[in-house]
Amino acid sequence: MPRCQRHFRCTGSRTISVRHSSWEAPALSNTRHTKVLIIGSGPAGYTAAVYASRAMLEPLLVQGVQPGGQLMITTDVENWPGESNILGPGLMANMEEHARAVGTEVVSDHVQSLDLSCRPFRANGDAGTVYTADTVILATGAQARWLGLASEEAFKGFGVSACATCDGFFFRGQDVVVVGGGNTAVEEALFLTNFATRVTLVHRRDALRADKILQHRLFRHEKIEVLWDHTLDEVLGTEDPKAVEGVRVKHVRTGQVSTVPCKGVFIAIGHTPSNELVKDSLELHSGGYAVTAPDSTATSVPGVFAAGDITDHVYRQAVTSAGMGCMAALEAERFLAEQGRDAEIAAE
Ligand code: FAD
Ligand code: NAP
Secondary structure (H helix, E strand, O other): OHHHHHHHHEEOOOOEOOOOOOOOOOOOHHHHEEEEEEEEOOOHHHHHHHHHOOOOOOEEOOOOOOOOHHHHHOOOEEEOEEEOOEEEHHHHHHHHHHHHHOOEEEEEEOOEEEEEOOOEEEEEEOOOOOOEEEEEEEOOOEEEEEOOOOHHHHHOOOOOOOOHHHHHHOOOOEEEEEEOHHHHHHHHHHOOOOOOEEEEOOOOOOOOOOOHHHHHHHHHOOOOOEEEOOEEEEEEEEEEEEEEEEEEEEEEOOOOOOEEOOEEEEEEOOEEOOOOOOOOOOOOOOOOOEOOOOOOOOOOOEEEOOOOOOOOOOOOOOOOOHHHHHHHHHHHHHHHHHOOOOOOOOHH
């Protein structure tokens, strides 16, 4: 049971503190209330923070275990408007500075559990802080799935990537490998033909699960070859300079091992939305992404908004996440204004 359910009884918008014999009330300084609680410090979270701060909502942003989000694990970002070439960590440092400069309180903590059944909403931080909030902007992002190889880890950012849209440009005139057989892998392979000389799609079965239309495009593309029934066993490369030189692949039935020379390796075996906090409280779609209303960031719980990769299985870009962060803050502002009006009418 989430800790706050033990600590508080929720009665609509009122909350009554309940004293149990075995429980001690948290110290006052350990309970923080905010009009807007932003969970996550990627582009969606920081953009929501900038907008909510400028609306004088004094938001509180909890950074999580990956301050700055996914862009912290990449090098060059070349598709953030206004910055033709910036490093991922530099871009995220700028966003954090911007959010702080306009008045966001940025907290180094991780939300362990979130109770959306009570008003105000309640979040428990790892460090023991209880955050109560009139609205929540969920910006917890997603994590690319990886194969889990030591060599894959070693060459991440040095030829191994999980984002062709982001990194494909660096492989102009070179050979690349894509791993996976779903829509993402096929789209990534097709996209990479814009830069690469040759794209080899390595798939562990003899059939793709990607949409037929994408398969059709893939099969007739002269730059793409499919290596069926193979798994990627190891990423091969040099240490100095640190660079990928190829991959070792294995046939799943014969066990025969071979090498595919390449300079880039794109792992496209799916993404996992970071939905742990809301998997039982918000409506999710099949892949576990938070459902939002059309043209909105409103989730199935009024007052809770979702922005960025936690809700987006299609675009998964920094700029689209930031756009959704903006929408979420504007919608939170409207929600609070409506709640205020309702309260005034009720009081009359
Ligand atoms: P994320 O960036 O995923 O951030 C999620 C945040 O939520 C993190 O700060 C995390 O700490 C926090 N969080 C999670 N759970 C909790 C919790 N329980 N409590 C508190 N906080 C929590 N996109 C581009 O546009 N251009 C690129 O060049 C590009 N390069 C990329 C390179 C790589 C290697 C990867 C993996 C992705 C790349 N992307 C790129 C995609 C881009 O990074 C994402 O689309 C974007 O970061 C999503 O932003 P977000 O704010 O939704 O979430
Ligand atoms: P996905 O559909 O889950 O496909 C993942 C692929 O990776 C599968 O082919 C799977 O192989 C393979 N795979 C998984 N784990 C692996 C491992 N450990 N080693 C080797 N291969 C592995 O994921 P996705 O392609 O990212 O798509 C996710 C969702 O987004 C889907 O619903 C998809 O339709 C949607 N999407 C849609 C579009 C679009 O409509 N244009 C674009 C992108 C994504 P098996 O086939 O053998 O299981």
